[in-house]
Amino acid sequence: MIDDESRVLGGALSRDGVAAEVALAEVRRLRSGDRPTHGGRLFAYVYDPAVPGLDDLAAAAHRESAHVNGLDPTAFPSLLAMENALVGAAGRVLGGGPGTAAPDVVGSVTSGGTESLILAVKTARDAHPEITAPRIVVPSTAHAAFAKAAHYLRVALDVVPVPVTTLRPDPAAMAAAIRPETVLVACSAPSYAHGVVDPVAEIAAVAADAGVRCHVDACFGGWTLPYLRRLGEPVPAFDFAVPGVTSISVDLHKYAYAPKGVSVLLHRDAALRAPQYFAYADWPGYTMINPVIASTRSGGPIAAAYATLRHLGDAGYLRLATVTRDAVAGLADAVRAVDGLRLMAEPESTVVCFTATEGGPDLFVLVDELTARGWHTQPQLSYAGLPSSVHLTVTAAVAPRVAEFGPDLVEAVAAARAAGPVRLPAELAALVGALTPEALTPELVVGLAAGLGLGGQADGDGSGAGPLPERMALVNTLLDAAPPALRERLLVEFVGLLQRPTW
Numbered sequence: 001m002i003d004d005e006s007r008v009l010g011g012a013l014s015r016d017g018v019a020a021e022v023a024l025a026e027v028r029r030l031r032s033g034d035r036p037t038h039g040g041r042l043f044a045y046v047y048d049p050a051v052p053g054l055d056d057l058a059a060a061a062h063r064e065s066a067h068v069n070g071l072d073p074t075a076f077p078s079l080l081a082m083e084n085a086l087v088g089a090a091g092r093v094l095g096g097g098p099g100t101a102a103p104d105v106v107g108s109v110t111s112g113g114t115e116s117l118i119l120a121v122k123t124a125r126d127a128h129p130e131i132t133a134p135r136i137v138v139p140s141t142a143h144a145a146f147a148k149a150a151h152y153l154r155v156a157l158d159v160v161p162v163p164v165t166t167l168r169p170d171p172a173a174m175a176a177a178i179r180p181e182t183v184l185v186a187c188s189a190p191s192y193a194h195g196v197v198d199p200v201a202e203i204a205a206v207a208a209d210a211g212v213r214c215h216v217d218a219c220f221g222g223w224t225l226p227y228l229r230r231l232g233e234p235v236p237a238f239d240f241a242v243p244g245v246t247s248i249s250v251d252l253h254k255y256a257y258a259p260k261g262v263s264v265l266l267h268r269d270a271a272l273r274a275p276q277y278f279a280y281a282d283w284p285g286y287t288m289i290n291p292v293i294a295s296t297r298s299g300g301p302i303a304a305a306y307a308t309l310r311h312l313g314d315a316g317y318l319r320l321a322t323v324t325r326d327a328v329a330g331l332a333d334a335v336r337a338v339d340g341l342r343l344m345a346e347p348e349s350t351v352v353c354f355t356a357t358e359g360g361p362d363l364f365v366l367v368d369e370l371t372a373r374g375w376h377t378q379p380q381l382s383y384a385g386l387p388s389s390v391h392l393t394v395t396a397a398v399a400p401r402v403a404e405f406g407p408d409l410v411e412a413v414a415a416a417r418a419a420g421p422v423r424l425p426a427e428l429a430a431l432v433g434a435l436t437p438e439a440l441t442p443e444l445v446v447g448l449a450a451g452l453g454l455g456g457q458a459d460g461d462g463s464g465a466g467p468l469p470e471r472m473a474l475v476n477t478l479l480d481a482a483p484p485a486l487r488e489r490l491l492v493e494f495v496g497l498l499q500r501p502t503w
């Protein structure tokens with residue numbers, strides 16, 4: 001018999017619960033250690049339009065629908081209506097709908113870009129049950145979610161390297177990679193890492209010639225490129241106006257500025273979408289019929305996205321795109337003005353990505369110096385002939401901060417030069433040079449993590465070493481020295497060290 005008094009509780013579960021204000025205060029205290037989601041100083045992970053009142057509107061809409069279940073659209077017609085309205089908006093923004101070259105566009109609301117891409121691959125795969133070993137063709141700059149999709153769905157991934165000079169795939173190389181088993185060709189508008197738009201029209205044409213579907217990953221840029229084009233920027237054709245484009249993904253939780261958990265996957269017509277659905281009636285419960293991966297899903301994110309779009313409207317997005325375009329131009333100018341840095345590509349969307357020139361500062365030290373000055377950028381490791389780089393996702397909230405960035409960048413570069421490049425301790429360098437993923441033992445991982453200052457325990461009051469070192473340059477340098485397969489393995493192990501229950 002279990003004695004209720006002696007039952008051991010832990011983690012978030014207390015014996016009698018705590019007062020509501022205590023629970024909320026705990027959340028707020030934990031949140032205070034996060035990177036700042038507002039204020040225009042975080043250049044990855046969050047998309048902030050800095051529109052007064054928008055957060056409150058989205059939170060109120062989320063609350064209205066948080067307990068609604070998208071499992072069954074007939075039980076909750078409100079969700080079906082909001083999803084259809086979001087798909088209609090996305091379809092319109094991306095060149096589809098009545099009166100266009102793609103009048104029959106249909107789609108679904110998913111939980112994010114990764115889910116949209118997994119479903120695009122699944123749909124293409126399941127359209128060809130006769131192909132027993134299906135493959136997809138992607139440029140090496142395509143988002144990692146395609147690799148995840150291929151892995152989850154047991155589809156082979158044919159990666160086409162991009163020339164370092166253009167950072168975008170050569171359509172002839174994409175064509176050459178298509179095989180009889182290819183079910184999908186993909187490209188980006190734009191790529192996340194460098195923000196460049198692939199030659200979609202040419203790639204869609206070679207896919208169509210081969211009778212293969214073509215997906216445009218516009219998760220990042222699908223909501224900004226059309227507005228940038230209206231502002232006069234030279235945005236190449238990338239949407240349903242392009243013949244041969246069969247599906248497009250666009251994340252509303254990025255540049256539609258909705259809270260997290262909403263992306264849209266569009267197909268040119270319902271027949272192309274059909275294999276996306278999963279239906280199952282062969283059990284005694286309700287017949288399952290899902291367009292997306294999740295079964296039960298909260299209406300909260302969908303309602304929040306709906307309210308966000310309704311409130312901002314077309315004119316609001318055009319204004320936000322104007323502000324963002326100007327911020328991008330200002331940040332790119334700030335980079336150009338610094339000796340030792342160069343842009344990886346001229347900005348064509350809302351990314352500024354730069355690297356160091358010969359004799360320039362150590363980029364990983366620079367990233368730490370920027371962090372110390374309150375600028376949170378994203379380091380990107382060197383890969384296949386591409387140098388390491390620093391990625392800035394620019395949103396409208398950055399605009400008022402641009403003038404402060406330039407002087408801080410100059411200072412941070414000077415500090416990084418003064419500090420000099422990171423030197424891996426000889427034993428770590430030797431280890432990473434000799435290690436293979438298979439040779440990594442738990443003891444080695446613990447030793448490496450300790451050498452890098454990873455995985456320590458914060459004290460109850462938040463003091464103590466904490467799980468991450470204050471400066472990440474050493475960790476990034478070690479990862480940069482490792483080949484991709486070892487990077488993956490090391491990160492799995494390191495993150496595993498962080499993800500431990502609190503008792």
Ligand SMILES: Cc1ncc(COP(=O)(O)O)c(C=O)c1O
Nearest residue numbers: 112113114143145192217219220
């Ligand atoms: C081009 C592109 N595709 C897909 C994704 C994946 O989106 P999510 O993180 O919402 O799953 C991203 C995320 O940054 C992206 O930039």
